[in-house]
Amino acid sequence: MNIRDQVKSIVKKYGTRNPFEILEQKNAILVYAPLEGVRGFYQYFQRNHIIYIDENLPKSEKTFVCAHELGHLFLHKKANALYMDSHTLFNTNKFENEANTFAAELLIPDELVYDHPGMTSKQIARLAGYSEKIMTFKTIEGGNTYGNEI
Numbered sequence: 001m002n003i004r005d006q007v008k009s010i011v012k013k014y015g016t017r018n019p020f021e022i023l024e025q026k027n028a029i030l031v032y033a034p035l036e037g038v039r040g041f042y043q044y045f046q047r048n049h050i051i052y053i054d055e056n057l058p059k060s061e062k063t064f065v066c067a068h069e070l071g072h073l074f075l076h077k078k079a080n081a082l083y084m085d086s087h088t089l090f091n092t093n094k095f096e097n098e099a100n101t102f103a104a105e106l107l108i109p110d111e112l113v114y115d116h117p118g119m120t121s122k123q124i125a126r127l128a129g130y131s132e133k134i135m136t137f138k139t140i141e142g143g144n145t146y147g148n149e150i
Helices: 003-014 019-025 059-079 094-107 110-114 121-128 132-137
Strands: 029-033 038-045 048-054 083-086
Touching: 003 019, 003 059, 003 094, 019 029, 019 059, 019 094, 038 059, 048 059, 059 094, 094 132, 110 121, 121 132
Parallel strands: 029 048
Antiparallel strands: 038 048, 038 083
């Protein structure tokens, strides 16, 4: 199953696109802390899923970081490792790209794009409250990356 289909399944199962609500339903632990040099990270420790988020981030960034780290929880939990999201929003690491794709698919529903035909990727991202970079990880029905054939 690809990431897009996994996100659809998760949204259906949990009845929400809100990453904080999904975390709560999964009984995962969410910790806000003053992090230095990272915006957040996911840890699997003693059979507990723990997501740490920098308490100093703006709300929209906290939401993105939560969705990104939730991506690690769903996609990479068997790796049993600590993943860090550096201050540079998008890393080239495969796991980081997959977590960014998970976040984009969770936070930017296709309907948002379809309901606003003619908007640029930057406009769609801003409408949703995120940086334009999120749209580089978003695909639309049919597997097209946003902006290629919309």
